[in-house]
Every structure is written in C-alpha cells, then in structure tokens.
C-alpha cells in the first residue's frame with residue numbers, strides 16, 4: 001500500500017513537472033494560449049464565454065472558429081461550445097453587412113469609419129443576455145477583432161464591459177522577405193527561408209499556416225515573398241504555381257502576396273532584347289505577365305522593385321527615370337487594383353556625391369511624376385538601417401508622391417541573431433521625427449499614414465527576421481521586433497512599452513515581476529547597443545560584407561561608400577562626417593527647421609553629432625568630457641548595460657521555463673562578449689588617430705588592434721554570395 005502511495009505521489013510529481021517544465025521552444029510565438037493560471041480569473045472568463053456564436057461561412061470565418069477553438073479552448077482549458085447559448089455569456093462574431101441580428105445591435109455611424117480592416121468589440125445586451133460582439137465590414141476585420149479579444153484574455157484584462165474600436169492607420173502593413181529561391185536568406189540570421197520552393201506547390205507546411213496566424217494576429221496583411229535582389233525565375237509559370245499555393249493559404253488570414261520584380265525579366269524570361277520601360281514589347285510583356293499572375297492569384301498585391309541600386313537592373317540602364325520604370329509596372333497592375341512599391345534605396349558608385357544625398361537627388365525631381373498606385377518605399381534613414389539614423393530627408397521632400405516606410409526587423413547591423421535589441425522605441429523615434437513638411441508636427445508617421453498629403457494607398461514594410469529556426473527568429477526577443485513592427489504598422493501612436501509588455505505577457509508570463517524585469521531590459525537594449533557599437537552618431541563601421549562585428553578600419557572595398565573609413569573620416573583632428581554646408585551639405589536636404597537643428601555642433605543632438613559633423617577629439621561635450629573620453633565612456637557604458645542585462649536575467653532562473661531561460665542567458669553571454677569586442681577594437685582603432693589615453697573607468701583593450709583586424713568570418717550568416 002505504502003509503495004502504491006509513493007508511486008502515486010511520484011506520478012503526480014511527474015505530471016506536474018511535465019506540465020510546468022513543458023518545453024518552451026518558442027515555436028508558438030505570442031500565441032501560446034496556455035491555461036489561465038489564476039483560478040478566479042479563469043472562473044470569470046468561463047462565465048463570460050459560455051458559448052460562442054460565429055455567424056457566416058467563409059474561409060476566414062473558418063479560421064476564426066479554429067483560432068477560437070485553439071485560443072479560447074487553451075486559455076479556458078475547456079472545449080469551446082460553438083452554439084447560440086440561451087445562458088448569459090455569449091461571444092457573438094459576425095460581419096455587420098451580412099447579419100440582421102448584428103445590424104440591430106449597432107448604429108450605422110458606428111461602422112462608417114471602420115474601412116476594410118477596422119473592428120468593433122462591444123459588450124451589448126441581446127435577449128437579456130450579456131453578449132460580447134465582434135463585428136466589422138469584412139471577415140478579415142473580424143479575424144483581427146478575434147485576435148484582439150484573445151490578446152485581452154492572454155494579458156488578463158477585464159473583459160466584462162468592452163468598448164473597443166480599432167482602425168489601422170496604414171492600409172498595407174507588410175513583411176518583406178529577402179528570401180532567395182535556393183532558400184538562403186539575405187541578411188537572415190534564423191536559418192533558411194521558410195518557403196520550401198522545391199516542395200511547393202504540393203506540400204503545404206504547417207509553418208505557412210502558423211506564420212499567417214502570427215501575422216494576422218498583429219494586423220500584417222501583406223507579404224513580399226522574395227528578395228529585393230530579385231530573381232526573374234519567380235515569374236516563371238511553375239514558380240507562379242508555387243506562389244499561388246502560398247497565396248491560397250494566406251488568403252483566409254487577410255494576407256496578400258507580393259513579388260519582387262526583376263526589371264530585366266522581359267529579357268531573362270521573355271527573351272526580348274530590351275527591358276526599356278518605354279518599349280511597346282516590354283510594356284506588353286509586363287501586361288501579359290501581370291494578367292497571368294492575376295489569373296492565378298486574383299488578389300495578388302503587386303510588385304516590389306529594387307532598381308538601379310547595388311547592381312540591380314533598372315530603367316536608368318536605358319536612359320529612363322525611376323518614374324518611367326515604376327509607371328510601367330503600375331500600368332500593368334492597375335486594372336487589377338495592384339500597387340507598385342518602388343524602392344528609394346539607390347546610390348551610385350560613379351557619383352562622388354555623399355551617399356546620404358543620392359536618394360533625394362534622384363527622387364525629389366520626380367515628385368508628381370508617378371502614377372497614383374505607386375508608392376516610394378523609403379528606408380527609415382538615408383544610409384542603411386544603422387543602429388541609429390536620423391530620419392530620411394526624403395520623408396519631408398515629396399509632396400505629391402505617396403511615401404512608405406521600410407524598417408528593418410532583421411538585425412543586419414544590430415547584432416544580427418544573437419543580440420537582444422528591442423526595436424519598438426527605435427521605430428517610434430523615427431515615426432515621431434518632425435519633417436516640418438507642412439509646418440510643425442508634420443511627423444514621419446503623418447507623412448506615411450497619409451495625414452499630411454492626400455493619397456490613395458498608405459503602407460509600411462518591415463524586412464523580415466523570420467527563418468526555419470524552431471523559434472522563427474533565432475533570438476526569442478527577435479520575435480518582439482516582428483510583433484512591434486506589426487503593432488506600429490497598425491497604430492503608429494502605440495507606446496513601445498505597452499507593446500513590449502503585451503508581448504512579454506503573451507510570450508512569457510503575466511507575472512508582474514517577470515514582465516517588469518524583462519521590460520526594463522528591452523527598453524534600454526537599443527540605447528545599449530548604440531553605445532557599444534556606434535555611439536554619438538558614428539555609423540557604418542561594421543565589418544565588410546557580412547556586417548558582423550566591428551570593422552572601422554575597412555578601407556579596401558571596391559566602392560568608396562562600402563568602406564567604413566568613408567563614414568567616420570577619423571583623422572588626427574577629429575572624427576565624424578561633415579554634412580554641413582562646409583562639407584557634403586546633406587543637411588540642406590532637410591526642411592530648414594530640421595536643418596537648423598542639425599547644422600551646428602552646438603545645436604545638433606549628441607546622438608547625431610558625428611553623423612553630421614567632423615568633431616575635434618578635444619571638443620567639450622554636454623557631460624563636460626572631451627569627445628575622445630566621451631566616446632570611450634559610451635562604449636564602456638554599453639558594455640556595462642549588457643552586463644547588467646545578464647545579471648538581471650540570471651535573477652529569473654527558476655521563474656520561467658528552463659529552456660528559454662538558458663537560451664537567452666547564453667545569447668546575453670555572447671552579446672556581452674561581442675559588446676566588449678566592439679568596445680576594445682573601436683577604441684584601439686580610433687586611438688591611433690586621437691593619440692589620447694583611454695580615460696579612467698574604461699579598461700585597456702584585451703588584445704592589440706592587429707588582432708582585431710585579423711579576425712575573419714567567411715561563413716557568417718546572411719551574406720550574399722557575391723559580396
């Protein structure tokens with residue numbers, strides 16, 4: 001008997017260990033749906049959701065039912081009762097346009113402003129029952145509403161009296177995959193491409209579905225599947241069949257598929273002699289190709305194009321302009337309601353001009369020349385996704401052309417797959433920057449959401465950090481950047497801390513101590529990274545090609561502006577790029593109010609100082625330190641911050657699942673090692689110019705400069721073979 005008892009308690013122990021230590025490999029992202037742990041809250045929720053009535057039939061309505069079965073079922077730890085209950089406690093979901101029952105509950109005015117994607121969640125009375133109603137004008141809006149409601153439960157909110165109306169500020173909220181057809185991912189640090197082109201169209205991986213669920217849960221409604229350094233093959237009929245298979249999966253989740261168009265495809269695929277946008281045969285080729293695509297994929301979103309940039313072909317090869325090129329494709333997709341996203345990331349090797357200025361020089365004169373279904377896709381800054389960049393001057397310079405944002409979610413220059421760097425605050429920093437285009441408070445956010453200039457379409461793109469790694473993004477905290485991007489594309493006014501906490505609660509725990517601890521790390525992580533990589537406006541001093549680790553000494557690249565020395569311009573007098581009127585004068589491309597702020601060393605915010613000025617090593621900084629000391633101390637403070645993250649993280653041992661605790665602990669250990677590497681190598685290098693001693697409080701570099709210069713990483717991930 002005693003033996004039996006012992007065995008029984010052992011069994012219970014085993015069961016408990018299995019449930020509490022359940023492997024958390026990160027695959028479920030923020031859609032974990034573990035049972036609500038607080039029994040009183042669980043009780044309340046169970047009363048409120050006694051039954052669920054999802055009205056109507058469509059693939060999206062099916063997806064809603066499936067998500068509720070999974071989500072509500074998981075959170076409430078019981079089977080969902082899909083019926084119109086007569087008891088109190090009903091969740092009612094239906095399209096406002098299609099169901100009289102729902103129309104009767106709301107006024108038309110309530111719905112007017114919702115657009116395609118906006119939704120309402122409201123607690124109403126129906127037949128003396130308290131009912132939570134989710135409605136909108138399209139089924140996909142109901143899906144967004146469903147995910148919103150699930151989030152409220154996942155984050156333990158009071159749902160007894162809901163009055164939610166949520167409308168996205170941006171119409172097209174999309175991920176850009178830089179995925180190649182051989183499944184490598186340019187600047188991808190989370191394994192290979194999730195698109196298994198070889199097995200498509202026949203094999204539909206569950207990942208495609210879970211990917212679509214995750215995107216829909218944060219409002220992402222567009223996916224460009226292929227690298228901007230495009231391969232024309234994707235437009236070949238067999239590949240289009242594969243694209244169609246993905247589009248068929250994504251459709252129910254409100255996600256449209258876009259493709260990158262290689263400008264020379266008419267030559268490569270169509271065997272034409274030219275790709276000149278003004279040539280009739282070329283126009284015809286694109287029109288026919290586009291028709292073919294729409295026959296297969298009636299809701300195809302359109303094309304994303306990188307042209308005449310970093311070796312990609314484009315209209316300039318034929319003496320034509322970006323507008324000629326973009327309009328060619330715009331004409332082709334127009335009859336089908338498609339759009340063209342034409343990238344402004346252009347710079348030429350032949351031009352001796354500061355790379356910072358080149359996009360404005362090429363695009364600004366074309367303002368007003370683009371068809372109305374063209375958007376110019378502008379990176380957040382004028383150089384290239386640096387740890388910190390002032391906003392791109394183009395955002396304040398085009399009044400008649402819709403501009404869209406391109407953020408980078410993948411951390412090409414920001415520690416890649418192993419550094420914890422939360423980007424919510426950085427995205428907001430750019431969105432909140434004032435362009436002054438139409439007077440004060442013409443923020444970048446207002447430019448791209450159409451508030452400043454009237455425009456048909458608005459869009460925001462994020463370069464994806466997703467790959468085949470089990471947890472999708474290599475670093476679990478990389479998921480937070482995917483999440484934050486989606487949330488901000490929906491609503492640029494959301495607070496980065498609110499977003500981080502939502503994500504933490506759903507991804508880790510609702511425990512306040514855990515959330516606060518992790519949130520503190522997240523909120524200071526971006527500044528820490530700027531400190532240990534590129535303090536005070538230094539930029540593009542990463543190693544060449546793969547951009548992994550420091551390389552301020554790089555001066556051997558074929559193009560001037562691929563060299564780090566081009567960007568920091570260190571000499572015996574000082575360091576930094578003079579972009580004032582005595583230098584490249586890039587500052588003059590900003591509105592005069594902005595230019596005024598940046599143009600003198602006195603006025604320029606210190607975080608951009610070396611971005612815009614060549615500053616003497618002995619110049620006094622706000623802290624009272626001279627520049628040289630300040631640089632060293634910033635590097636050191638970045639290292640100390642990461643050290644702090646690791647110590648703080650260690651306190652979470654035993655409080656979260658072991659698997660993710662150890663995974664992040666190891667990554668923070670790498671981050672600390674690399675932060676020191678950055679500090680030591682950059683200080684050693686810049687000291688050869690400043691000739692000043694390393695200030696107190698900053699350790700002597702562990703190795704000499706030659707050692708740091710000798711390091712090489714031929715197989716660093718994410719690299720493009722030809723670089």
Ligand code: BDP
Pocket residue numbers: 186187228229306310345384385412720
């Ligand atoms: C740079 C990347 C390069 C991309 C390019 C782009 O290093 O791999 O192809 O941007 O955005 O950041 O086109």
